[in-house]
Amino acid sequence: MKHSILILGGTAEARKLAAELAGDPRFTTELSLAGRTRAPAEQPVPVRIGGFGGAEGLAAYLRDKGITILIDATHPYAAQISRNAAEAAKRADVPLIALRRSPWRRLQGDRWIEVASVREAVTALGKSPRKVFLTLGRQELLPFEAAPQHHYVIRSVDPVEPPLAVPHAIYLTERGPFAETDETRLLKEQGIEVIVAKNSGGPSSYGKIAGARALGIEVILARRPDLPDVPSVETVEEMLAWLDHVPAPLKERGE
Numbered sequence: 001m002k003h004s005i006l007i008l009g010g011t012a013e014a015r016k017l018a019a020e021l022a023g024d025p026r027f028t029t030e031l032s033l034a035g036r037t038r039a040p041a042e043q044p045v046p047v048r049i050g051g052f053g054g055a056e057g058l059a060a061y062l063r064d065k066g067i068t069i070l071i072d073a074t075h076p077y078a079a080q081i082s083r084n085a086a087e088a089a090k091r092a093d094v095p096l097i098a099l100r101r102s103p104w105r106r107l108q109g110d111r112w113i114e115v116a117s118v119r120e121a122v123t124a125l126g127k128s129p130r131k132v133f134l135t136l137g138r139q140e141l142l143p144f145e146a147a148p149q150h151h152y153v154i155r156s157v158d159p160v161e162p163p164l165a166v167p168h169a170i171y172l173t174e175r176g177p178f179a180e181t182d183e184t185r186l187l188k189e190q191g192i193e194v195i196v197a198k199n200s201g202g203p204s205s206y207g208k209i210a211g212a213r214a215l216g217i218e219v220i221l222a223r224r225p226d227l228p229d230v231p232s233v234e235t236v237e238e239m240l241a242w243l244d245h246v247p248a249p250l251k252e253r254g255e
């Protein structure tokens, strides 16, 4: 009997995990995306796109599709879907394991200010105009309209439309990973004084943090949200090791 895996994705790790599982005769694997980005990166396994309709909808999906393992490989700031996954796994009686990158830790030379939310980050920027680098999702940018005195450099995967109602903003539409040398060059070229970011963890967006340390630039980091307490691993390799030891399903589900 094969395991039927559903990966909740939207991260580089989810894609990497899917690539490892594609073609593995022990599993059939499907990847789920929220559908936020206009042209999602190509994926190595079949993909479904869009919300499930809360925990209840996800539980029904797990049952209907005969899913035998649910993997939550969503971004650490995507708290709602992780809560839904925990609830749905319980309701549908499907084992759940999360793939969660550990957060970046402060190193000597880091000038971090940790804040509870993006809104608090706006206040932490202060009243005097500064040159600010924003690396947040499009949905989280609106609070910065309350601080139009700053000059913003805003980087996102999709264009920010409509643009922010602030007089000084430059938009960069790019998808990571971002190398430290490129990030350092960008910070210098743009004369950035402060970065506002999430503590995403992992290597692909760490370049700006390392670059800021080298240049003595302040970083305002929005703290991670609380996530449900479920079994979890930190890397794709650990997830593969976990899957190596998972017993075969007793019977095909959903039949």
Ligand code: NAP
Pocket (backbone or CB within 6 Å): 008, 009, 010, 011, 032, 033, 034, 036, 049, 050, 051, 052, 053, 054, 055, 057, 058, 073, 074, 075, 077, 078, 079, 080, 081, 082, 084, 137, 198
């Ligand atoms: P969220 O607030 O936790 O989720 C909001 C709703 O979006 C969920 O309730 C669910 O809708 C739907 N959803 C989220 N992820 C889904 C998935 N993988 N498959 C199907 N439906 C999903 O999430 P978010 O912060 O908006 O993030 C959306 C996606 O972008 C996530 O998959 C995440 O991995 C990725 N992402 C997020 C961030 C971030 O900083 N938040 C950064 C990089 C990538 P229903 O309730 O209708 O099922």
